[in-house]
Amino acid sequence: MFGCLVAGRLVQTDAVQVSSDKFVFNLPDYETVNHVVVFMLGTVPFPADMGGAVYFSFPDPASGGPVWQLLGFITNDKPSAIFKISGLKAGEGGAHPFGSMASSSSSSSMAQVGVSVEPLQQLVQQIPVSGAAVSTVDSFMQFTQKMLDSLFNFAASFAVSQRQMTPNPAETFIPSSCILKWYENFQRRMSQNPNFWKN
Template sequence: MSLFGVVVAGRLVQTDFSKLEPNKFLLVIPEPDKVSHITVFMTGIEPFPEGLAASVYFNFPDATGCGVWHYLGYISNEKPSAIFKISKTNKSAADGHAFFGMNNNSLVVAQIGICVENLADIRFQDSGSNQKIQPIDTFTEFTQKMLESFYNYATSFAVPAPGGEMCFPVKTLESWFNNFQRKLSSNPNFWRQST
């Protein structure tokens, strides 16, 4: 029996998830144009290990036949089921997510993806979903901002070296790292406000 189950409004329970990786599961939903609400739940076979939960994603085929992954929410030991509204407006207006980093070019069905991951990361992602759905590749944006910060900081201490190249003292790296870590611990989103 599967760890997860899905009920599409007006249909029987589906539990036939394919296990893509140890922490990623996929379920095909036929006739996606008739989907209005889905309920995703834990079947009770096994609880999540401490500190883990599951992000739920929905992939609805678009005009090109390729689906785009949309983050819906999550389930956890404390919240073992959730009901999600799947409306055509949300399907076309929601920002995309690269749930598994894959696209199925012949997608004629919808898919539900479940990814078991750190509960703290899921809650962080979920906290922004009321304002705007956060793409999974926020990590890329964060990394870019972090490297820009480091580059700007380090180059401000650069001095010419023999051969004409610019160098900076190694202590600059330590100083930047301590500053960045301090800012991150006081406000995990400080990098979003910096230009």
Template sequence: MFSILIAGRLPQINFQQVSETQFVIPISDIDHVNHLVVFMTGQIPFPENYGGGGNWPSAEGPSWIFLGKITNVKPSAIFKIGKIKDIESKIGSSLAPTLFSGFQHQTAIPTDGLLGISVEPLSQLDQQIQPHDITPSTVASNVEFVSKMLNNFVNYVTSFVQNVPGTSEQIVPLSIIQTWYNNFQRRITENPNFWR
């Protein structure tokens, strides 16, 4: 039903069914893989109102990180996996979305990586959230983030402007900027999408 394609490699179809609705495929030499394409082979469609959620195992146990979905209407997707280890080291896997824990992290197949596909109702898949660092970036979302961040910064620091006596100069104490920075770092660590 599924296949994956990694640049420079042949397509792989050796998914193992580990439950009625869950499938895994080993991926070797994962250090040299940044993106992979997951697609339906066209032989078997999803049941009506169902799709497949692509998931990557968390480094700290049986939780999985949601990568995206494929459906009968959108039968292929590109998943960015190159930054998953960076995300876990920055925010901790406990803050990354932990999704479909039905798979056990252990597998009998020697492998460097493991991709899971869970067949679920579309309504459940639509509720899953991709960590922002692994979704394909777009100029529009980067511009939106920077714009909102800078607006927040300017609004915050200008509320602490002080006039310099005897001049028309205005200053903001460095401690105010440091406070804004610390608050911003805390908020983005707790919820990378808080700015949306």
């Protein structure tokens, strides 16, 4: 019914059903994971007026017991979601529906992602732990800025003066001022409207 994906790893579809309405994925080496995607496989929809609350559990360094935190939810209308878990390794856990049914492995690097099937009315009233939601506009802006910086730095690393150029009829040279002008224009347009590129 559910899948779990971490970048650079195989898709997990082997959720352990710990009760009729609760499913758990084991997440080894969670310390190296920044984001996790939880999604419906498309084979079995949620029952009418139901959805899935998504929780993240990791070993508490002090007690060694599991700490559960609400990340958000998925529904038939929103069958997948990306959650940031890299900042959730510290702090207090909250109420969760898993009890002792899904306990973390004795390994200090094993975490779990749990999906609890719950009424939609209950899901929309729950408050996820701060920092778990991935803001697509902010993330896109950050990615774009890093991409622009990388392109400019890469192109600038090949810069030579006209005196240093050797004639090569098969090569086309672009003045670095053109790339800089494009870079500045793109940044300006992004700051005015992050979605301008969709037009």
